[in-house]
């Protein structure tokens with residue numbers, strides 16, 4: 001028998017791809033936030049929709065600079081991800097606090113996180129839904145990947161501090177890209 005699920009918990013069923021770390025550059029100070037509410041919108045140029053709450057310091061920085069980096073961590077960085085998701089750049093220098101290494105990007109001022117296996121340099125291309133949903137549409141301008149990580153064990157948020165760790169992969173015939 002199935003049971004009714006509280007609507008407040010629906011997000012836990014649909015929580016999408018890997019938890020990522022979004023980096024932004026303020027005036028001389030960079031910030032990092034954890035983000036799991038993102039979705040692909042277009043193959044090429046790659047467009048990504050991201051919900052960044054207006055309570056977050058990162059919101060002001062993305063809005064002001066119109067750019068950021070989406071850094072994709074693997075399970076080894078889980079503690080740092082949770083740390084970045086539970087502190088604010090208004091009070092904490094997260095690169096120092098969580099022992100992460102900033103690396104200069106090629107097209108944006110926001111830093112890449114060296115320890116993450118992939119880094120996507122992005123610019124904001126559409127803010128029409130920011131006022132209503134805190135939803136930014138980003139275009140990925142440049143993508144970096146660590147080729148040594150063939151099966152990166154990304155983490156996927158199930159809510160309340162519970163994460164699934166990416167595991168077995170299977171390959172099936174598909175017409176999809």
Ligand SMILES: Cc1cc2nc3c(=O)[nH]c(=O)nc-3n(C[C@H](O)[C@H](O)[C@H](O)COP(=O)(O)O)c2cc1C
Pocket residue numbers: 019031032033034035036037038051052053054055056057058059081082084085086087088089090157
């Ligand atoms: C696993 C996880 C996922 C999160 N996903 C989001 C998200 O998708 N959007 C969002 O606005 N905040 C999300 N947060 C919360 C922010 O990361 C958090 O509010 C952070 O403190 C913001 O930092 P800032 O004030 O330095 O920008 C998430 C936190 C965690 C731990």
